[in-house]
Amino acid sequence: MxxxxxxxxxxxxxxxxxxxxxxxxxxxxxxxxxxxxxxxxxxxxxxxxxxxxxxxxxxxxxxxxxxxxxxxxxxxxxxxxxxxxxxxxxxxxxxxxxxxxxxxxxxxxxxxxxxxxxxxxxxxxxxxxxxxxxxxxxxxxxxxxxxxxxxxxxxxxxxxxxxxxxxxxxxxxxxxxxxxxxxxxxxxxxxxxxxxxxxxxxxxxxxxxxxxxxxxxxxxxxxxxxxxxxxxxxxxxxxxxxxxxxxxxxxxxxxxxKRLTEFVTKRKAIAALYSQKLAGLPIILPKQLETTDSAWHLYIIQLELDKIDKTHQQVFNELRENGIGVNLHYIPVHLQPYFQNMGFKAGDFPNAEKYYSSAFSIPIFVQLSDNELQAVISYLNIILKEKL
The missing domain is CATH 3.40.640.10 (Type I PLP-dependent aspartate aminotransferase-like (Major domain))
Incomplete structure (x- = not known):
C-alpha cells in the first residue's frame, strides 16, 4: 500500500x-x-x-x-x-x-x-x-x-x-x-x-x-x-x-x-506533476491563491461525481484495493457526534459538507518513487472513466 x-x-x-x-x-x-x-x-x-x-x-x-x-x-x-x-x-x-x-x-x-x-x-x-x-x-x-x-x-x-x-x-x-x-x-x-x-x-x-x-x-x-x-x-x-x-x-x-527546503521542493515537484497528469480527468484539482505558496502537506482532489458512474466511496475503495492509500482530510468537525450533541447538525456549513462528499487526499511524500507516482496517476485514470 x-x-x-x-x-x-x-x-x-x-x-x-x-x-x-x-x-x-x-x-x-x-x-x-x-x-x-x-x-x-x-x-x-x-x-x-x-x-x-x-x-x-x-x-x-x-x-x-x-x-x-x-x-x-x-x-x-x-x-x-x-x-x-x-x-x-x-x-x-x-x-x-x-x-x-x-x-x-x-x-x-x-x-x-x-x-x-x-x-x-x-x-x-x-x-x-x-x-x-x-x-x-x-x-x-x-x-x-x-x-x-x-x-x-x-x-x-x-x-x-x-x-x-x-x-x-x-x-x-x-x-x-x-x-x-x-x-x-x-x-x-x-x-x-x-x-x-x-x-x-x-x-x-x-x-x-x-x-x-x-x-x-x-x-x-x-x-x-x-x-x-x-x-x-x-x-x-x-x-x-x-x-x-x-x-x-x-x-x-x-x-x-536542515532539509526543510529539500522536502518542500520535492513536494512541489510531485504536486506539479499531479496537476499536469491529472488535468482532464473528472476531478477538481487543488486551487492555489496568487498570494500563497503551499508547503503541500496534502494533495487534495474532489471528484466531479456528475461526470462519473461511481460513488465517492466506490472510487475511494477501488484505489485502496489497488494499493493506493488515499485518505480523507477531514470529516467536518460539526458532524462528529460529540459536536452534534452541542447542537450542530447537517446543513449548518454546506460548503464543508459538499467538500466532504467528494474529496480525498492522494499520496504525496518525499520518498514517493517515480513508479509509485505513476501508479497513482494510472489507477486514477483507469478508475475515473467519464460517463458515456
Whole structure:
C-alpha cells in the first residue's frame, strides 16, 4: 500500500537522536532552545515555544490569549478535531465558519457575514483559528483586517504548513496573527516523531506559554511573590501542564529542519506533476491563491461525481484495493457526534459538507518513487472513466 504520507528519516537524523541517548539529558536539557531558534529562523518569528504536540500548542495558545469560560472561539469545520477541542479545554464554546469552495480554508466572506450577525447578537468570538489546510495559507490579511474591525485575536493553525509562504513571507512569522502553531507528527513535512511548536512576536505570550507547558512554574525571581529561597527555588504561578518537548524529539527536529527546503521542493515537484497528469480527468484539482505558496502537506482532489458512474466511496475503495492509500482530510468537525450533541447538525456549513462528499487526499511524500507516482496517476485514470 502506498501511504498518503510518510516520514523521511536519514542517518543524520538517527545520529542526532543517538547523540542525545548517549548524553546526560534525555529531557529538559540543551536541545530544545536550539530547536526553537531554528524554528524562529525558518519562520522569521521572534519567539518559539516547543511542546509535545500541536494539540498542546493550540491549548496553551488559547490560554495565553485569555480564553476561558464564557468566551467563544471560531475555527474551520474542515480540520482535525484538535482545532476545536483546544477551545473546549479552556471552558470556552466553539463555533465554525464555512470554507471557501476553492481553497477549502476558512472563507473571509463567510467570516465577515458571521461577524456582522454575531455583533448584533453580542456573541463575537474572542479568538478565530484559521486552518492552513494541506499547507496553503488562509487569506490572512483579510482575516486580520476583520480582527481589527471586530476585536478578536488570531491563532493560525499551521499544522500542515511549515515551509509554506504567504505574500512571499514564511508562514509562522505572525505578521497577521498573535500566535501560529505547527505540527511535527510523522506524516507532516518535518517530524520530531511527536511534537509541536507555537511561534509569536509577543514576549508576554511567549513567556506565558513557556510557563503553561511546564505546570505554570517559573524560576524568574522578578515574577515571584517573594524573594527566592535559593538556586533550587521555583514557584507555580498558574495551573499549567506537562507539555514539554524532550531533547530526543528536539534533536530530531533540528536535524529534520536542515532539509526543510529539500522536502518542500520535492513536494512541489510531485504536486506539479499531479496537476499536469491529472488535468482532464473528472476531478477538481487543488486551487492555489496568487498570494500563497503551499508547503503541500496534502494533495487534495474532489471528484466531479456528475461526470462519473461511481460513488465517492466506490472510487475511494477501488484505489485502496489497488494499493493506493488515499485518505480523507477531514470529516467536518460539526458532524462528529460529540459536536452534534452541542447542537450542530447537517446543513449548518454546506460548503464543508459538499467538500466532504467528494474529496480525498492522494499520496504525496518525499520518498514517493517515480513508479509509485505513476501508479497513482494510472489507477486514477483507469478508475475515473467519464460517463458515456
Amino acid at each position: 502506498i501511504p498518503y504520507g510518510k516520514q523521511d528519516i536519514n542517518q543524520h537524523d538517527i545520529d542526532a537522536v543517538i547523540g542525545v541517548l548517549k548524553s546526560d539529558f534525555l529531557t529538559q536539557g540543551p536541545q530544545v532552545p536550539p530547536f526553537e531558534k531554528a524554528i524562529n529562523d525558518v519562520t522569521q518569528s521572534e519567539h518559539a515555544v516547543a511542546v509535545n504536540s500541536a494539540t498542546s500548542a493550540l491549548h496553551i495558545a488559547c490560554l495565553a490569549l485569555g480564553v476561558g469560560k464564557g468566551d467563544i472561539v471560531w475555527t474551520s469545520p474542515i480540520t482535525f478535531v484538535a482545532s476545536a477541542n483546544c477551545a473546549l479545554y479552556c471552558g470556552a464554546s466553539i463555533d465554525f465558519v464555512d470554507i471557501d469552495k476553492q481553497t477549502y480554508n476558512l472563507c473571509p466572506i463567510e467570516l465577515r457575514k458571521k461577524l456582522k450577525l454575531a455583533k448584533q447578537q453580542n456573541k463575537l468570538p474572542k479568538v478565530v483559528i484559521p486552518v492552513h489546510l494541506a499547507g496553503q495559507s488562509s487569506d490572512m490579511q483579510k482575516i486580520h483586517q476583520l480582527s481589527i474591525e471586530y476585536d478578536f485575536k488570531i491563532i493560525e493553525d499551521a499544522a500542515h504548513a511549515i515551509g509554506g509562504k504567504y505574500q512571499g513571507k514564511p508562514i509562522g512569522n505572525c505578521r497577521y496573527s498573535d500566535i501560529t502553531v505547527f505540527s511535527f507528527h510523522p506524516v507532516k513535512i518535518v517530524t520530531t516523531a511527536e511534537g509541536g511548536v507555537a511561534t509569536t512576536n509577543c514576549p508576554h505570550l511567549s513567556a506565558s506559554m513557556q510557563r503553561l507547558r511546564s505546570h505554570g512554574i517559573t524560576r524568574e525571581e522578578s515574577l515571584m511573590t517573594e524573594p527566592s529561597h535559593g538556586d533550587w527555588y521555583y514557584q507555580q504561578l498558574e495551573l499549567g501542564f506537562n507539555y514539554r518537548m524532550s531533547d530526543l524529539h528536539a534533536a530530531l527536529g533540528i536535524s529534520q529542519l
